[in-house]
Amino acid sequence: MNLKNxxxxxxxxxxxxxxxxxxxxxxxxxxxxPLSAMPExxxxxxxxxxxxxxxxxxxxxxxxxxxxxxxxxxxAQEGVLFSNAFVTTSLCSPSRASFLTGxxxxxxxxxxxxxxxxxxxxxxxxxxxxxxxxxGFIGKWHMPxxxxxxxxxxxxxxxxxxxxxxxxxxxxxxxxxxxTPSKKEYITEELTDYANEFITDHKDDPFCLYLSHKAAHAxxxxxxxxxxxxxxxxxxxxxxxxxWVGLTNGNLYPSTHKRLYxxxxxxxxxxxxxxxxxxxxxxxxxxxxxxxVIYAGDNGHxxxxxxxxxxxxxxxxxxxxxxxxxxxxxVPNPGRRAEQMVLNIDLAPTILDMAGIxxxxxxxxxxxxxxxxxxxxxxxxxxxYEYFKDYSYNVPEHMAVRTNRHKYIEFVGRRKPELYDxxxxxxxxxxxxxxxPGVEVLPAxxxxxxxxxxxxxx
Amino acid sequence: MKxxxxxxxxxxxxxxxxxxxxxxxxxxxxxLFETYxxxxxxxxxxxxxxxxDVVGAIYxxxxxxxxxxxxxxxxFRGAALHERILGTFVVTxxxxxxxxxxxxxxYSIAESVFYLLMPVQIGIILLAIGFMAACEMICRKIxxxxxxxxxxxxxxVPVAFVLLAISGSAFILRGGGLNYFFNFYDLYKIVFL
Numbered sequence: 085m086n087l088k089n090x091x092x093x094x095x096x097x098x099x100x101x102x103x104x105x106x107x108x109x110x111x112x113x114x115x116x117x118p119l120s121a122m123p124e125x126x127x128x129x130x131x132x133x134x135x136x137x138x139x140x141x142x143x144x145x146x147x148x149x150x151x152x153x154x155x156x157x158x159x160a161q162e163g164v165l166f167s168n169a170f171v172t173t174s175l176c177s178p179s180r181a182s183f184l185t186g187x188x189x190x191x192x193x194x195x196x197x198x199x200x201x202x203x204x205x206x207x208x209x210x211x212x213x214x215x216x217x218x219x220g221f222i223g224k225w226h227m228p229x230x231x232x233x234x235x236x237x238x239x240x241x242x243x244x245x246x247x248x249x250x251x252x253x254x255x256x257x258x259x260x261x262x263x264t265p266s267k268k269e270y271i272t273e274e275l276t277d278y279a280n281e282f283i284t285d286h287k288d289d290p291f292c293l294y295l296s297h298k299a300a301h302a303x304x305x306x307x308x309x310x311x312x313x314x315x316x317x318x319x320x321x322x323x324x325x326x327x328w329v330g331l332t333n334g335n336l337y338p339s340t341h342k343r344l345y346x347x348x349x350x351x352x353x354x355x356x357x358x359x360x361x362x363x364x365x366x367x368x369x370x371x372x373x374x375x376x377v378i379y380a381g382d383n384g385h386x387x388x389x390x391x392x393x394x395x396x397x398x399x400x401x402x403x404x405x406x407x408x409x410x411x412x413x414x415v416p417n418p419g420r421r422a423e424q425m426v427l428n429i430d431l432a433p434t435i436l437d438m439a440g441i442x443x444x445x446x447x448x449x450x451x452x453x454x455x456x457x458x459x460x461x462x463x464x465x466x467x468x469y470e471y472f473k474d475y476s477y478n479v480p481e482h483m484a485v486r487t488n489r490h491k492y493i494e495f496v497g498r499r500k501p502e503l504y505d506x507x508x509x510x511x512x513x514x515x516x517x518x519x520x521p522g523v524e525v526l527p528a529x530x531x532x533x534x535x536x537x538x539x540x541x542x
Numbered sequence: 543m544k545x546x547x548x549x550x551x552x553x554x555x556x557x558x559x560x561x562x563x564x565x566x567x568x569x570x571x572x573x574l575f576e577t578y579x580x581x582x583x584x585x586x587x588x589x590x591x592x593x594x595d596v597v598g599a600i601y602x603x604x605x606x607x608x609x610x611x612x613x614x615x616x617x618f619r620g621a622a623l624h625e626r627i628l629g630t631f632v633v634t635x636x637x638x639x640x641x642x643x644x645x646x647x648x649y650s651i652a653e654s655v656f657y658l659l660m661p662v663q664i665g666i667i668l669l670a671i672g673f674m675a676a677c678e679m680i681c682r683k684i685x686x687x688x689x690x691x692x693x694x695x696x697x698x699v700p701v702a703f704v705l706l707a708i709s710g711s712a713f714i715l716r717g718g719g720l721n722y723f724f725n726f727y728d729l730y731k732i733v734f735l
Contacts, residue, residue, distance in 0.1 A: 198731060247724040324582070326591065328598030391582055473648055475730055476657050480648055497647060 127217070127290035128411075129375040130435055131283070131362070134183065134294070135355055136176065136224060136301040137395065138381030140169065140404040142352055150317050151349045155360035159379055159410045161419045164456055168463075169407030170486065171428045173470055174383040174395045177201075177227045179428055180296070183382070184208065186432030186447030189470060196474035200229025206444065208432035209294060210236035215441045218289040220282045223275045223296030224250055231258065238286075241278050250298045252305040270307040272299045276358040280365045287369045292435070295362070300351035302394075304344055310354040314346050321345065325388020345387050373412045376438055380431065381405040389511070396479040398469055398493050399512050403486075409456055411438070416457065424455045424463025425488065448539075468536035469493075485533040492517075492529035503529065553620030563615045564629040567608060571636050574601040605666065608633045609673035617681040627674060634670045638663060653734060659726055661719045665711060672707020675700035 142148055145157035145165070171179045173189045181187075181194035184207040189195045193202045209219045213236030220239035225232065226248040234240060241259050243250040255271045257264045259278075268274040279295045306313075319342060327340045359379070366372040384402045386392040395402040407426055409415070429449030436443050437451035454461040469484040473496075481496035491512070493502045503517040503526065516522030553559065578601050581593030609630050616626040638658055645654035657663070682695045714722065 198727070198735060246720060247727065323587070326594035326598060328578070328594065328602065475649060475653060475727075475734070476645065476660065478644060478648060 126374060127439055129283075129286075129290055129371060130212075130217075130292040130378070130438065131279075131366070131375055132183075132292075132294050132378045132380070132431065132435070133359060133362070134180070134223075134296045135352070135379075135381050135406075136298055137348075137383060137385045138300060138352060138355075138406055139384040139387075139401060140167075140381070140406050142349065143406060146406075149320055150314060152313075152353055153356040155356045155363055156379060156406070156408065158360075158363065159377055159408045162412075162415075163377070163408055163410030163418055164415050164420050164422050166407040166409075166422045166424070166426045166452075166455075168423055168425045168488075169380070169405050169427070170403045170425065170467070170469070171383045171405055172468065173472070174397070174402040175471070175474060176301070176382055178472075179382045180225075181205070181227060182428045182449075183380070183431045184294075186429050186443075186449045188429060188448045188468070189472065191446070191448060194227055195472035198228050198475060199472075201227040201232050202229075203233045207234065207236075208435050209234070209292060211436060211441055211444070212292040212439060213237070215439060216290065217439065218286040218291040220279075220286075220291070220293045221296070222278045222282065222293065224248075224298050225296070226250075239278075239282055241275070249301065252298065252303075252307075255298075270354075272297055272355055272358050273307075276361050279362055283362070283365055283371075284369065287371055290439075292439070297355055299355040300348050302344075304347040304351050306347060306350035306354050310350045310357070311347075313350050313353055317346075319345055319349075321387065322389045324391050329388045329391050329393060341388050341393065348385070348387075375412075376435075377410040378431070378435075379406065379408045380428070381407075382428075394477070396471060396474070396477060398471065398482060398484045398491065400506075400510070403469060411456055414457055417459070420459060422455055422459060424452070424461065425467060425486070426452050426455065426463070427467055466532050466536065468533070483533065483537060485529055485536055487529070487532070490525060490529055492526070492533060494533065559616065559619035559621045560625045560629055563612060563619065563621075564632045567612050567629070567633045568636055570604060571608075571633050574604055575640075577601075605633070605637055606669060607673070609670050609677060613674055613677035614681055617677070617685075626678075630674055631670060634666060637666065653730075656730065656733065659729070661714050661722045661726065664722075665714045665719070668707045668710040668714075671703050672711070675703035675707070679704075 140146070142151055143153045143156050143160075144151055145153065145160050146167075172182055173179055173195075175196060177194050177197045178189035178192075181192045181201060182189065185192045185205050186208065187205075192205050193199060209221060213219045218238050219236055220241075221234065221237055222239065222241040225242040225244075228248075231242075231244060239260060241257055243255050243257050245251055245256055250271060252271050253269055254266050255274070257266060257274070266274055268277060275295065275297060279293060282293055283291070321342060325341055327342070329341055363372070363377070366375050366377075382405070383395045384400075384404050385395055386397070386399070386401050389401045390397070390399055392399075392402075405428070410418075427449055429447070430452050431449070433443040433447050433449050433451045434453055434456075437453045443451060450464075455463060466485050466487040469486055471479060471482050473479070473481045480499055482493050484491055484493040489505065489507050491504045491506060495501065501517050502515045503522045504512040504514070505516060505521065505525075506512070517526070574597060577593065577597045581590060581597060584590040584593055612630045612633070613626060616629045621629060641657060641663065642654045645657045649657075678700045679695055679697075682693055685691060686693055686695060713719070
């Protein structure tokens with residue numbers, strides 16, 4: 085490579101380049117550089133948007149035949165979409181605690197929707213604050229126990245009504261510890277307004293905002309404006325679904341799946357609309373180029389697959405999530421799909437890494453910044469999935485190892501293990517446990533599961 | 543509610559007035575239940591959907607409204623009040639037992655029984671009680687007209703149960719069910735955690 089030619093061909097004669105060249109000359113001469121007196125490049129702002137029960141494939145950008153999500157697609161087109169993103173526990177509270185702490189449920193302690201959040205847990209927001217960021221948590225907290233005493237927050241907007249689930253309409257909020265009536269009728273719009281306000285107030289700081297939506301959790305209620313967007317459209321339902329699956333076998337939803345699914349999609353499109361409002365705010369303030377936007381769901385959702393609804397189980401529909409990162413200037417080929425397996429516990433270490441903050445050793449996840457910057461980065465080969473019983477749901481406690489090819493599940497109680505070959509059977513319909521192909525791969529999977537249970541590398 | 547006064551001259555044997563109707567009620571429950579779940583494994587798509595959608599619908603309606611069929615049978619076969627109540631409640635009991643057994647795979651016996659306090663189970667019980675009370679008064683009315691008996695059709699106890707069922711169902715369906723649902727979990731935490 086001809087460095088000289090490169091220098092002249094790639095570098096325009098700008099004031100900055102002249103300064104750099106001068107500084108280099110001064111440095112070479114052992115004199116103080118004038119660049120040391122120049123302000124450092126501002127740390128990137130970080131906006132994390134979390135939705136509820138958003139399944140990985142309910143986006144127009146990944147080929148869903150009905151739903152329209154132009155703003156989520158925009159984040160993906162301008163960034164990187166992780167096609168193999170998962171949660172380590174497919175349940176709201178444990179998953180949310182994992183996003184915040186970078187830890188597995190067995191470490192942060194929120195094992196289900198009943199075990200309380202421990203205030204000694206350290207969130208990445210606390211570490212961001214210590215590093216000089218302005219921090220905000222806006223939206224659904226939904227973790228058991230008392231209202232949390234979160235450290236390192238400049239703004240904390242959440243709600244506790246209906247067991248922490250909040251309400252789609254007229255949801256009373258707690259704003260920095262003060263009970264506050266809702267200003268907007270619909271919760272997604274209300275939270276978006278708070279987010280935009282926070283971004284505007286802190287546009288000159290480096291900020292880190294955690295925007296956690298209620299949508300699109302049950303009871304899947306869009307506002308009047310979006311209620312009918314998918315009326316009359318033929319929805320793709322899985323072959324195992326029938327009208328009554330949602331009302332049987334402990335799956336008690338007060339309606340049929342098809343109707344609920346239509347509302348679910350409408351809720352997501354409405355959420356997408358409001359995500360667009362936040363993206364526009366970043367553009368309007370001129371800070372989009374220095375703001376990393378990450379979008380994820382807290383777990384997936386069944387719509388009749390395996391005769392199930394809700395989430396919790398170890399099947400792909402439940403554990404797989406959307407996970408998109410827009411990092412201006414850092415994603416070499418925007419719009420790419422990354423195949424590496426990433427997890428909700430990776431969020432905290434990744435954000436810390438992006439901000440140049442050391443990742444604490446007690447975080448179970450790992451920074452996926454290398455995967456974001458370089459598509460050839462080798463991802464993890466396996467990871468641990470865990471589910472702890474959650475009264476009163478009919479899901480047995482289980483642990484699973486998920487590799488790029490297989491999934492092996494062991495249950496607590498009387499159920500036999502299950503094993504699936506995801507390459508040959510992506511819908512997980514043929515349990516290979518006890519079959520010749522299953523016997524062949526079982527020892528390695530069992531060994532890997534044991535390693536992961538003992539805290540082995542992921 | 544008093545024992546059926548019209549029953550004396552039309553009272554059937556225990557087998558006919560109690561055992562067979564309750565047995566038929568239970569049998570119908572299990573046939574519908576099993577058919578619905580077995581239909582999941584029917585490979586033929588058309589047959590699959592006919593079985594799931596039709597049988598599923600009948601199964602749901604039967605669970606909710608079986609009292610309207612069973613109670614009059616007991617009444618007009620001369621079953622005593624306790625026989626009418628127990629005989630009719632047998633289907634609801636099957637559902638509740640099934641639910642408790644389902645829960646025992648994952649939870650202790652106490653937690654499984656506690657599950658009966660869920661709004662869905664309470665709603666089903668309330669509905670059964672309300673329908674029984676309404677049926678009692680309707681059957682009295684029919685009996686009174688048919689046999690010109692001097693009996694009071696509307697009495698305080700069945701009226702109270704009808705009102706309880708209506709108000710309870712309305713509470714559950716009109717959003718109170720969600721509050722009850724969260725209170726149920728708070729109670730669970732107090733008792734079991």
